Amino acid sequence: MTSAYKTLEARFRQMSAIGGALSMLGWDRSVMMPPGGGEVRAEQMAVLSVMLHELQNAPDMASLLDDATVENGLDGWQAANVREMRHGFKHATAVPADLVDKLSRARAKSEMVWRTARQDDDFKSLIAPMKELLGLVRESANAKAASFGVAPYDALLDGFDPGRTMAQLDVIFDDLLGFLPGFIDAALAHQETLPNVLKLEGSFDVPAQERLGRQIMETLGFDFNHGRLDTSEHPFSGGVPDDSRITTRYDTEDFTPGLMGLVHETGHSIYERGLPLDWRGQPVGRSRGMTLHESQSLLYEMQAARSPQFIAYLAPLLEGAYGGSGEAWEVTNLTRTYHRIERSLIRVHADEATYPLHVILRYRLERAMIAGELEVEDLPGAWNEAMAELVGVTPVDDRDGCMQDIHWPSGAFGYFPTYTLGALAAAQIFTTARQAMPALMDDIGNGDFKRLNGWLGENIHSTGCRYSPDETINRATGSLLGAAAFKAHLKDRYLPG
Amino acid sequence: MTSAYKTLEARFRQMSAIGGALSMLGWDRSVMMPPGGGEVRAEQMAVLSVMLHELQNAPDMASLLDDATVENGLDGWQAANVREMRHGFKHATAVPADLVDKLSRARAKSEMVWRTARQDDDFKSLIAPMKELLGLVRESANAKAASFGVAPYDALLDGFDPGRTMAQLDVIFDDLLGFLPGFIDAALAHQETLPNVLKLEGSFDVPAQERLGRQIMETLGFDFNHGRLDTSEHPFSGGVPDDSRITTRYDTEDFTPGLMGLVHETGHSIYERGLPLDWRGQPVGRSRGMTLHESQSLLYEMQAARSPQFIAYLAPLLEGAYGGSGEAWEVTNLTRTYHRIERSLIRVHADEATYPLHVILRYRLERAMIAGELEVEDLPGAWNEAMAELVGVTPVDDRDGCMQDIHWPSGAFGYFPTYTLGALAAAQIFTTARQAMPALMDDIGNGDFKRLNGWLGENIHSTGCRYSPDETINRATGSLLGAAAFKAHLKDRYLPG
Numbered sequence: 001m002t003s004a005y006k007t008l009e010a011r012f013r014q015m016s017a018i019g020g021a022l023s024m025l026g027w028d029r030s031v032m033m034p035p036g037g038g039e040v041r042a043e044q045m046a047v048l049s050v051m052l053h054e055l056q057n058a059p060d061m062a063s064l065l066d067d068a069t070v071e072n073g074l075d076g077w078q079a080a081n082v083r084e085m086r087h088g089f090k091h092a093t094a095v096p097a098d099l100v101d102k103l104s105r106a107r108a109k110s111e112m113v114w115r116t117a118r119q120d121d122d123f124k125s126l127i128a129p130m131k132e133l134l135g136l137v138r139e140s141a142n143a144k145a146a147s148f149g150v151a152p153y154d155a156l157l158d159g160f161d162p163g164r165t166m167a168q169l170d171v172i173f174d175d176l177l178g179f180l181p182g183f184i185d186a187a188l189a190h191q192e193t194l195p196n197v198l199k200l201e202g203s204f205d206v207p208a209q210e211r212l213g214r215q216i217m218e219t220l221g222f223d224f225n226h227g228r229l230d231t232s233e234h235p236f237s238g239g240v241p242d243d244s245r246i247t248t249r250y251d252t253e254d255f256t257p258g259l260m261g262l263v264h265e266t267g268h269s270i271y272e273r274g275l276p277l278d279w280r281g282q283p284v285g286r287s288r289g290m291t292l293h294e295s296q297s298l299l300y301e302m303q304a305a306r307s308p309q310f311i312a313y314l315a316p317l318l319e320g321a322y323g324g325s326g327e328a329w330e331v332t333n334l335t336r337t338y339h340r341i342e343r344s345l346i347r348v349h350a351d352e353a354t355y356p357l358h359v360i361l362r363y364r365l366e367r368a369m370i371a372g373e374l375e376v377e378d379l380p381g382a383w384n385e386a387m388a389e390l391v392g393v394t395p396v397d398d399r400d401g402c403m404q405d406i407h408w409p410s411g412a413f414g415y416f417p418t419y420t421l422g423a424l425a426a427a428q429i430f431t432t433a434r435q436a437m438p439a440l441m442d443d444i445g446n447g448d449f450k451r452l453n454g455w456l457g458e459n460i461h462s463t464g465c466r467y468s469p470d471e472t473i474n475r476a477t478g479s480l481l482g483a484a485a486f487k488a489h490l491k492d493r494y495l496p497g
Numbered sequence: 498m499t500s501a502y503k504t505l506e507a508r509f510r511q512m513s514a515i516g517g518a519l520s521m522l523g524w525d526r527s528v529m530m531p532p533g534g535g536e537v538r539a540e541q542m543a544v545l546s547v548m549l550h551e552l553q554n555a556p557d558m559a560s561l562l563d564d565a566t567v568e569n570g571l572d573g574w575q576a577a578n579v580r581e582m583r584h585g586f587k588h589a590t591a592v593p594a595d596l597v598d599k600l601s602r603a604r605a606k607s608e609m610v611w612r613t614a615r616q617d618d619d620f621k622s623l624i625a626p627m628k629e630l631l632g633l634v635r636e637s638a639n640a641k642a643a644s645f646g647v648a649p650y651d652a653l654l655d656g657f658d659p660g661r662t663m664a665q666l667d668v669i670f671d672d673l674l675g676f677l678p679g680f681i682d683a684a685l686a687h688q689e690t691l692p693n694v695l696k697l698e699g700s701f702d703v704p705a706q707e708r709l710g711r712q713i714m715e716t717l718g719f720d721f722n723h724g725r726l727d728t729s730e731h732p733f734s735g736g737v738p739d740d741s742r743i744t745t746r747y748d749t750e751d752f753t754p755g756l757m758g759l760v761h762e763t764g765h766s767i768y769e770r771g772l773p774l775d776w777r778g779q780p781v782g783r784s785r786g787m788t789l790h791e792s793q794s795l796l797y798e799m800q801a802a803r804s805p806q807f808i809a810y811l812a813p814l815l816e817g818a819y820g821g822s823g824e825a826w827e828v829t830n831l832t833r834t835y836h837r838i839e840r841s842l843i844r845v846h847a848d849e850a851t852y853p854l855h856v857i858l859r860y861r862l863e864r865a866m867i868a869g870e871l872e873v874e875d876l877p878g879a880w881n882e883a884m885a886e887l888v889g890v891t892p893v894d895d896r897d898g899c900m901q902d903i904h905w906p907s908g909a910f911g912y913f914p915t916y917t918l919g920a921l922a923a924a925q926i927f928t929t930a931r932q933a934m935p936a937l938m939d940d941i942g943n944g945d946f947k948r949l950n951g952w953l954g955e956n957i958h959s960t961g962c963r964y965s966p967d968e969t970i971n972r973a974t975g976s977l978l979g980a981a982a983f984k985a986h987l988k989d990r991y992l993p994g
Contacts, residue, residue, distance in 0.1 A: 017544035020537060021518060028521060032529070036723035037740030040517060040777070047514035051548065226533035243534030280537070 004067035005074060008085055009282060011055060011064075016281035018052045020240040027238040027245045031230045056092050065089060077284055077466060084283035084465045091159055094147035095140045103140060106133040107411040114409035121399040123380055130376045130409060134369060137411055141370055153370045156414030161289040161421065163468045166367065168481075169417055172424065173360050175483045183487075184353055187341050187494040197336045198328035200318075204255040212255075212321040213248065213262045216314075220300060221453045222246075222266045226273060235261060237268040241280065244269040255322070256337060257349075260301055267300030268293060270453065274461025284465045288472050290415065291481075294422025295429060295473075296460065302352050302423065303430035303489070304452065306338050309445035339493060343392045345400045352423060353490055357390045362405075362416040370413055425473055427486035429460065432477040501564035502571060505582055506779060508552060508561075513778035515549045517737040524735040524742045528727045553589050562586060574781055574963060581780035581962045588656055591644035592637045600637060603630040604908040611906035618896040620877055627873045627906060631866060634908055638867055650867045653911030658786040658918065660965045663864065665978075666914055669921065670857050672980045680984075681850055684838050684991040694833045695825035697815075701752040709752075709818040710745065710759045713811075717797060718950045719743075719763045723770060732758060734765040738777065741766040752819070753834060754846075757798055764797030765790060767950065771958025781962045785969050787912065788978075791919025792926060792970075793957065799849050799920065800927035800986070801949065806942035808832045836990060840889045842897045849920060850987055854887045859902075859913040867910055922970055924983035926957065929974040 022045060029041050068074075068082045095103075110129035117126040137156075144155035150165075157164040214229060227244030239245035246265045251258055271287060279285025287293050304310060308331075315331045318324060327333060341351050347358040365382055368374035374382055383402035388394045395401030407415055433455050434440050443451050459476040466472075473481050519542060526538050565571075565579045592600075607626035614623040634653075641652035647662075654661040711726060724741035736742035743762045748755055768784060776782025784790050801807060805828075812828045815821060824830060838848050844855040862879055865871035871879055880899035885891045892898030904912055930952050931937050940948055956973040963969075970978050 013540075014544050017537075017541045021522060021541045021545060024525060024538075024541070025518060025521060028525060032725065034722055034724055034740060036720065037737075040514075040737055040739045041521075043510075043778070044514045044518045044521070047511050048518060048545075223533065225531055227531055228529065240534075240537055242537045243531060281540070 003071055004064045005071050005078060005082065008064050008068055008082070011058070011061075012085060012283060013281040015052055015055050018048055018055070022048050022052070023238055023240055024243075024245075030232045030234070030236070030238075031245070031247055056088070061089060062093075077279065080466050081279070081282050081284035084286070087162060088283060090148065091144065094144040094155075096143070099136065099140055099143070103133075103136045103411060106136050109133075111406065111410045114403065114406065118399055118403045121397045121403075123398040123403060126403065126409065127376050133409070133411055134376055137413055138370060138372065141413075153367050153414060156370065157417070160412075160415050161291045161418050161469055163470055164289075164291070164417070164421070169363065169421075172421070172481070172483055173356075173363065176356050176420070176486075177360065179483070179487050180353070180357060183490060183494075184341065184343070187353060187490070188343075190494065190496050191341060194336060195333075197340055198333050200254070200256065200322075200324060200328050200337070202322050202324060204250075204252050204322055206250045206252065208321050209250045209252075209255050209258065212317060213259065215317070216259065217246075217262060217266050219447045219449065220263065220266045220305075221270050221449050223273065227269060229262075235265065237265045237272075241272040241275050244272060260305060260338070263305040264297045264301040267297035270300070270456075271296040271461050274453075274457045276462050276464045276466075279464055286465055288463070288465050288467075289469045290418035291421040291425060292460070292469055292472060294418055295425035296456070298352075298423050298426035299430050299456070303426050304444050304449075307441065307444060308335055309441045310447075311335050311338060313445055313447045341494060345387070345391075345393055345395050346404055348404075353494060354391060355423065356420040359416050359420040361386045361390050362407075366408065366413045366416065369408075421481065424483055424486045425481055427489040428473065428477050428479075428481065428484075429456075431485040431488070500568055501561045502568050502575060502579065505561050505565055505579070508555070508558075509582060509780060510778040512549055512552050515545055515552070519545050519549070520735055520737055521740075521742075524744075527729045527731070527733070527735075528742070528744055550589075553585070558586060559590075574776065577963050578776070578779050578781035581783070584659060585780060587645065588641065591641040591652075593640070596633065596637055596640070600630075600633045600908060603633050606630075608903065608907045611900065611903065615896055615900045618894045618900075620895040620900060623900065623906065624873050630906070630908055631873055634910055635867060635869065638910075650864050650911060653867065654914065657912050658788045658915050658966055660967055661786075661788070661914070661918070666860065666918075669918070669978070669980055670853075670860065670914075673853050673917070673983075674857065676980070676984050677850070677854060680987060680991075681838065681840070684850060684987075685840075687991065687993050688838060691833060692830075694837055695830050697751070697753065697819075697821060697825050697834070699819050699821060701747075701749050701819055703747045703749065705818050706747045706749075706752050706755065709814060710756065712814070713756065714743075714759060714763050716944045716946065717760065717763045717802075718767050718946050720770065724766060726759075732762065734762045734769075738769040738772050741769060757802060757835070760802040761794045761798040764794035767797070767953075768793035768958050771950075771954045773959050773961045773963075776961055783962055785960070785962050785964075786966045787915035788918040788922060789957070789966055789969060791915055792922035793953070795849075795920050795923035796927050796953070800923055801941055801946075803835050804938065804941060805832055806938045807944075808835060810942055810944045838991060842884070842888075842890055842892055843901055845901075850991060851888060852920065853917045856913050856917040858883045858887050859904075863905065863910045863913065866905075918978065921980050921983045922978055924986040925970065925974050925976070925978065925981075926953075928982040928985070 025041065025045055025048070029038070029045075033041060065082065065086050069086070071082075074082065106129070110126070110133045113126055113129045117123065138152065141152035141156050144150075144158075145152040148155055148158070150158070154165045157166070157169075210229070214224070217229065218224065222244075226242050227239065227246065230245065230247050231249060232247035233249065235246075235248045237244065237246050246262070246269055248258060248262050248265070271293060275287060276285050305314075311334050312331045315329065315334055318334070319329050341353045343354060344350055347355065347362075350358055361383070364386060365374060365379070368382075369376075369379075379402045380398050383398075384394055387401070403409075407413075433452060436455060437443075437451055440452060443449070460472065463472055463475075467475060470480055522538065522542055522545070526535070526542075530538060562579065562583050566583070568579075571579065603626065607623070607630045610623055610626045614620065635649070638649035638653050641647075641655075642649040645652055645655070647655070651662045654663070654666075707726070711721070714726065715721065719741075723739050724736065724743065727742065727744050728746060729744035730746065732743075732745045734741065734743050743759070743766055745755060745759050745762070768790060772784060773782050802811075808831050809828045812826065812831055815831070816826050838850045840851060841847055844852065844859075847855055858880070861883060862871060862876070865879075866873075866876075876899045877895050880895075881891055884898070900906075904910075930949060933952060934940075934948055937949060940946070957969065960969055960972075964972060967977055
């Protein structure tokens with residue numbers, strides 16, 4: 001007789017293959033598909049999604065999980081695999097099927113309205129669909145809360161970053177709030193004393209940008225035998241661990257943000273590729289939630305690639321790729337370009353120092369929305385007030401205010417905190433790596449990422465979901481996630497030495 | 498209560514979506530996938546294939562089909578849809594599951610060996626895997642023969658071209674054999690009296706070839722809103738009717754065969770796109786077998802695009818695209834280039850006059866193999882003898898002899914005849930179209946395919962599987978498939994007027 005565990009392994013392997021197929025079809029839709037293929041593609045993806053859902057919610061799933069949980073002879077990885085299966089099942093079954101269905105339709109509608117509403121700066125048109133969606137998200141959060149025995153917002157957090165709670169966030173974010181305002185003032189004052197940033201002038205043609213981008217990706221450790229780089233309107237990382245599909249968009253006026261965007265996506269991809277090979281297709285072999293995922297992209301981008309050492313390595317490559325010369329192309333100006341702090345309106349363009357303030361704002365507001373203390377129609381006022389208080393700027397419209405992100409209109413509440421937790425984790429993990437490998441910054445200055453990749457592979461990537469997110473960070477760095485390393489990093493990079 | 502018919506429609510719609518997903522994943526594998534993605538892609542495709550197979554062979558399928566067959570109130574299309582469902586089911590269930598499994602493994606093995614064996618001209622290494630495969634193909638053909646009450650080879654034909662029989666093939670091929678040898682002698686003698694074909698000299702860079710290729714595809718009626726053109730090592734037409742994926746390969750020394758290859762694939766694609774919109778995802782909405790499919794690609798390639806009128810339209814475009822000039826680029830030489838007859842060794846490079854002889858040879862040999870009258874080890878001798886007799890040339894090795902095609906090593910017996918039946922159907926259908934539209938060749942000379950596409954759409958494409966292949970041709974042309982139009986076409990094109 002096949003053990004319950006073995007049956008589950010086979011089932012989840014099948015689900016992973018369908019999920020992988022969906023991922024490839026989604027990539028193709030964004031990158032390759034002719035517009036007229038949309039209808040039949042939607043049908044293909046819907047059919048596969050239903051099959052995935054049916055496997056996930058099979059009538060015998062609960063009893064298989066119960067049997068596997070008490071099964072003798074499972075090793076640590078297998079037991080963790082069952083725990084992860086159960087975690088997904090718990091989320092999938094806590095919400096009644098008709099609510100899942102309503103949510104998915106309300107999401108699609110509100111996301112669609114958001115695209116137009118944002119473009120037209122017309123928040124009013126978004127109120128009704130967003131209110132409907134928020135109501136359903138609350139209902140879903142309440143159902144999960146009742147089922148898991150936690151607070152509704154904590155139940156949402158757990159979906160993106162298993163085990164994360166408001167209690168932890170409050171401690172960490174209060175720590176940041178005690179530091180950042182004074183730090184940003186000081187950093188800006190110091191920045192004032194430096195020469196102005198010179199714009200890198202030129203027309204940066206797409207083939208040259210792509211060539212350099214691929215070169216940098218390979219330098220970082222991206223394996224083009226297991227991945228591709230393409231172009232899409234909204235850049236993303238897709239595919240599966242052994243077939244990573246990164247997309248980017250080229251700005252011929254300014255290549256600098258796009259290049260760091262590529263580094264960021266490469267970090268995501270190296271993480272996926274480094275997940276435990278023996279556990280491909282099993283829940284325990286997946287990435288360890290959004291905080292850990294973001295920690296890896298930000299580690300490569302903010303900690304490694306924006307370091308003065310790597311910028312010095314980059315300078316001659318940029319000159320060579322674009323035929324640039326003169327003061328603007330010198331290391332000092334490149335470093336200032338990539339180390340500029342600015343109080344600004346848009347999260348995705350924010351520097352690493354002000355970014356957490358954008359996140360804390362969203363955390364406050366979304367938590368209040370889930371608790372029923374903030375209604376959709378009051379969002380613009382609350383947003384603008386919080387922006388003035390936290391970031392120190394006030395939006396002139398809702399387009400660049402509370403409508404700038406797709407997350408809420410698409411029903412993702414509880415996701416934003418992972419961006420900043422990821423930045424903190426990146427700093428903490430990178431600090432540990434530097435301590436473990438004293439010559440690490442020399443490596444990076446030479447464009448040599450072998451040792452860094454080896455260390456991350458061993459301490460983070462290859463552990464998959466063997467441990468909880470908190471435990472993973474604790475095992476890799478010797479302490480639980482906190483803001484100390486991040487604060488030290490900021491001080492080191494942005495204040496006079 | 499849902500009717501059996503409605504249940505089947507839903508089931509087949511789902512199967513079609515999975516099949517479409519598989520088609521896209523297969524396209525990506527050939528065109529986009531990095532090599533390292535092969536393993537996980539194989540897993541994804543295997544899981545979807547098993548799901549498709551399980552749906553096709555669901556325990557209630559037989560009774561649903563029985564109920565739907567006697568269901569009241571079905572219209573002609575719905576009844577034809579049930580007939581097509583039953584046809585697929587009949588083929589799927591005639592062969593025991595373990596034989597299907599053995600076949601699929603023997604196929605994979607023999608195909609793999611063939612790739613190396615062909616390269617090394619080492620037929621001996623292919624004997625064992627081909628013998629094993631042929632044994633299983635015979636077993637499968639015998640099982641189908643017993644189940645359908647027909648001869649084993651007829652059962653195989655029926656899988657590619659429903660209703661086709663050896664009895665019909667013998668009549669048609671005997672007709673061709675009574676005509677072609679004398680015709681080819683006469684055409685070659687006439688060709689001798691013409692000036693030599695001048696080679697189009699130049700280096701034909703890929704972007705220029707691609708630009709012109711796309712332009713010609715659009716001229717023919719390919720809709721890039723519903724399809725793509727890409728590059729792959731082995732050109733093919735993939736995708737689904739509303740998202741057609743054509744691939745090609747560019748030879749920078751000689752663009753002429755590649756260009757006609759594109760026209761050929763475009764013909765396949767226009768057929769698929771023209772299938773009845775109301776029946777997308779249903780068996781009755783599919784293309785009407787391999788003979789009809791090939792008839793459409795060959796109609797565009799051999800009948801329309803190689804006509805003197807279209808070659809005259811093409812000449813200035815070629816000159817413009819490649820900056821060619823001089824005698825070689827004149828219409829007379831282009832026409833001779835595209836109308837050259839030659840007794841040659843390789844089927845895929847053969848001209849339209851000698852091509853049927855390559856097919857008849859294969860028909861004779863594969864029929865004998867299925868009947869147990871020819872064994873794998875005797876194939877090279879039988880091949881070389883038949884080549885000398887039928888085509889008038891003798892292979893110097895097996896690479897360009899009996900190992901040139903992938904069909905047999907991949908278990909496709911009964912497929913080859915559809916190439917020539919398709920050529921005959923193309924001539925017959927095109928002749929009817931010219932009679933129905935007296936100005937058709939003027940249209941084609943102007944690069945205007947609207948009327949031709951409209952006529953084919955109405956008479957062939959939009960009928961899907963409403964009628965049998967024979968009935969489809971009979972309704973479109975007023976007579977059953979025969980060689981008369983093809984013979985007249987050859988005489989008209991290749992003999993002095």
